[in-house]
Amino acid sequence: DVDVRKVSILGKDSIHCGFHLIPYIVQTVIDTLPSSTYVLVTDTNVGNLHLSAFQAEFDSRKGNARFLPYVIAPGETSKSREGKAEIEDYLLLNKCTRDTVILALGGGVIGDLVGFVAATFMRGVRFVQIPTTLLAMVDSSVGGKTAIDTPHGKNLIGAFWQPEYIFIDAAFLETLPAREFSNGMAEVIKAALRYLRYTGVSRSVLPRIAPIQPTLSSIPDLKAVSLTRVQTAAIWNETEFAALESRAAEIFAAIQTPSVNFAGRTEATRSPAQQLLLSVIAGSIGVKAHIVTIDERETGLRNLVNFGHTIGHAIEAILTPAMLHGECVAVGMILEAEVARQLGVLSQVAVGRLTRCLKAYNLPVSLSDPRITSLPAARSLSVSKLLDIMKIDKKNSGPQKKIVILSRIGATYEPKATVVADKVIAKTLSE
Ligand code: NAD
Ligand code: ZN
Numbered sequence: 001d002v003d004v005r006k007v008s009i010l011g012k013d014s015i016h017c018g019f020h021l022i023p024y025i026v027q028t029v030i031d032t033l034p035s036s037t038y039v040l041v042t043d044t045n046v047g048n049l050h051l052s053a054f055q056a057e058f059d060s061r062k063g064n065a066r067f068l069p070y071v072i073a074p075g076e077t078s079k080s081r082e083g084k085a086e087i088e089d090y091l092l093l094n095k096c097t098r099d100t101v102i103l104a105l106g107g108g109v110i111g112d113l114v115g116f117v118a119a120t121f122m123r124g125v126r127f128v129q130i131p132t133t134l135l136a137m138v139d140s141s142v143g144g145k146t147a148i149d150t151p152h153g154k155n156l157i158g159a160f161w162q163p164e165y166i167f168i169d170a171a172f173l174e175t176l177p178a179r180e181f182s183n184g185m186a187e188v189i190k191a192a193l194r195y196l197r198y199t200g201v202s203r204s205v206l207p208r209i210a211p212i213q214p215t216l217s218s219i220p221d222l223k224a225v226s227l228t229r230v231q232t233a234a235i236w237n238e239t240e241f242a243a244l245e246s247r248a249a250e251i252f253a254a255i256q257t258p259s260v261n262f263a264g265r266t267e268a269t270r271s272p273a274q275q276l277l278l279s280v281i282a283g284s285i286g287v288k289a290h291i292v293t294i295d296e297r298e299t300g301l302r303n304l305v306n307f308g309h310t311i312g313h314a315i316e317a318i319l320t321p322a323m324l325h326g327e328c329v330a331v332g333m334i335l336e337a338e339v340a341r342q343l344g345v346l347s348q349v350a351v352g353r354l355t356r357c358l359k360a361y362n363l364p365v366s367l368s369d370p371r372i373t374s375l376p377a378a379r380s381l382s383v384s385k386l387l388d389i390m391k392i393d394k395k396n397s398g399p400q401k402k403i404v405i406l407s408r409i410g411a412t413y414e415p416k417a418t419v420v421a422d423k424v425i426a427k428t429l430s431e
Contacts, residue, residue, distance in 0.1 A: 115146030119161035134184025186326030308333030
């Protein structure tokens with residue numbers, strides 16, 4: 001039997017995690033998503049490394065079906081209207097019909113773009129996410145948000161479209177550049193941080209909590225009212241966060257040492273560090289899957305995944321593409337934690353703990369990091385410019401800025417983002 005860890009989302013066990021899963025992925029797709037045509041879209045970086053394995057598996061298992069691989073240029077610029085049209089023209093030229101199943105093999109760029117193609121091609125066809133970056137595994141492939149960029153901004157045109165499966169094969173991380181791995185760790189740490197108190201909140205209790213409870217800590221018995229229906233396979237706990245903090249070197253080693261390929265079979269072939277990596281990834285996915293399940297269309301709770309992102313996005317707007325999203329969010333998390341400290345909600349000890357954890361994964365934790373100050377674009381980083389950019393954040397209600405405020409490691413001040421005065425943010429940014 002193939003060793004696969006399943007995580008449930010929106011009531012289905014559609015997230016499958018393991019090592020060296022390509023044969024399993026192809027067999028599962030063919031068995032459970034019957035079609036005349038399977039189209040796999042990837043970029044040249046991932047294609048050069050991993051496409052031949054998919055080609056071989058499809059060749060030996062597909063029977064009469066067609067397998068059509070399509071490789072595009074890597075990078076954010078492919079996530080455009082032109083990039084979408086190019087894939088659509090390929091599908092039309094090849095006479096793909098409504099029964100087509102599209103596989104998105106790659107990072108968040110491929111997932112967002114191919115997901116959006118799937119959402120609108122023939123008014124929507126089935127698709128499968130096979131994320132190959134850590135960021136895509138724990139974040140972008142989970143939740144059904146698909147989008148492309150326009151010259152007016154990122155992710156402005158898109159749709160909610162859920163994949164049939166999300167296959168997480170941690171062995172893909174062994175070819176991922178270290179900087180991209182750290183980039184994803186920022187989101188992993190974020191997920192670990194602010195979720196502990198939220199495990200097991202059900203849809204039915206949320207409306208009752210939101211209006212009457214100012215802080216989560218005042219809900220005495222969250223677990224007692226939870227419904228198993230919305231509970232995920234992997235739930236974070238303090239132990240797992242502590243493992244993230246203390247076992248960083250081991251987790252890095254796990255992706256730097258090629259794992260033995262026994263086609264997904266037997267855990268015994270994995271090192272303890274690889275086991276840890278898989279449980280960290282599955283835990284993080286469980287957090288996002290859970291939030292998506294109880295708040296699929298981002299009405300309120302799902303906003304909580306935005307910890308670090310209000311300030312992080314503003315930094316990213318100035319420093320992209322030189323700095324990666326996770327790097328900007330890492331700085332954003334520390335600055336937003338500082339805001340919480342300024343407000344007297346979060347302790348200095350907790351800020352220090354978060355700082356050390358991010359540093360252990362080689363992430364920047366302040367705007368004076370040399371990786372930032374050495375950039376030409378860093379000269380445009382001023383408090384007023386950052387505040388200006390934050391004005392147009394989607395989470396805002398009118399001109400007021402909203403930040404997810406931590407009350408301690410593992411808990412947020414409110415079950416939603418909190419309105420914070422400009423002068424508090426300005427004070428933090430100028431320190
Ligand atoms: P990416 O897709 O650009 O991948 C990063 C780089 O790594 C690329 O050069 C890629 O070719 C390469 N790569 C990917 N997998 C590899 C592997 N296994 N081995 C070697 N190289 C590999 O970037 P990303 O960080 O994965 O995704 C960023 C995108 O995700 C952004 O467009 C962002 O808007 C989007 N995103 C979407 C959501 C969502 O909810 N939909 C959430 C977060 C981010
Ligand atoms: Zn993010």
